[in-house]
Amino acid sequence: MSKVASRLKALKKVTESVQHGKLKTNIPAGMAAAGPPLGPMLGQRGINIAAFCKDFNERTKDIKEGIPLPTRVTVHPDRSYELVIHKPPATYFLKQAAGIQRGAMQTGHEVTGKITLKHIYEIAKIKIEDPPLQVRSLESVCFMLCGIAKTLGLEIVKELDPKEYGEFLKERQAIVEQQKKELQEKKEAKMLRTG
Incomplete structure (x- = not known):
């Protein structure tokens, strides 16, 4: 029982150290990449960077590549996220x-x-x-x-x-x-x- 309790404690510490909340940024349509500045912003929040980039690029495939899109990401404690893509500025x-x-x-x-x-x-x-x-x-x-x-x-x-x-x-x-x-x-x- 003590091993399970210590593991739960360790997991709780890891999830507490991850920043949750909202991320607001502009991402060029179809050009989300794991490199800076997007990669580090997502990594700090514990989001799977490759999956996020694939998801974003898929959702913006019908928009001319490179158009800046204001993006709002809500990060949940389980590291899942909600992605809202606005019209260009x-x-x-x-x-x-x-x-x-x-x-x-x-x-x-x-x-x-x-x-x-x-x-x-x-x-x-x-x-x-x-x-x-x-x-x-x-x-x-x-x-x-x-x-x-x-x-x-x-x-x-x-x-x-x-x-x-x-x-x-x-x-x-x-x-x-x-x-x-x-x-x-x-x-x-x-x-x-x-x-």
Whole structure:
């Protein structure tokens, strides 16, 4: 009886040391892998990493590979888990709609791109399917998206002329290249000071 009791005690210690609860992270569709950063996060919680990656990749096989998906994992004491995969982040959809790679470096001081009200409405129809947003009205999700668009530096317009917008994006690309160059120079100058 004492052997069984000591084994139960040892098992209890092992299960107490494993972190349970929720894990929130973005995982690229179809690209869950055992390596960092996902592997260590799952390993700390005692989840079978290979089985989780296979499960996630199977569930996201119909989505274009590499699209970031907000993922919520609830870990149970028996090391089983519940996996909830949300729609891609609003910033992803807004950048795709505007045809840009990144948002504003100085929010409120630069226009990074333009989107129409129709874009906002269509993105809201997709995002309202996410569990946290299901309790909100379509109108409130549209207002939320307008706020996110503003922080990205996107201008919301009623209509968009493709030729004019193409020229705007070419001009914007030159600005982005200049910003990247300035950032690189700052990094190099900082490394010289600290090195």
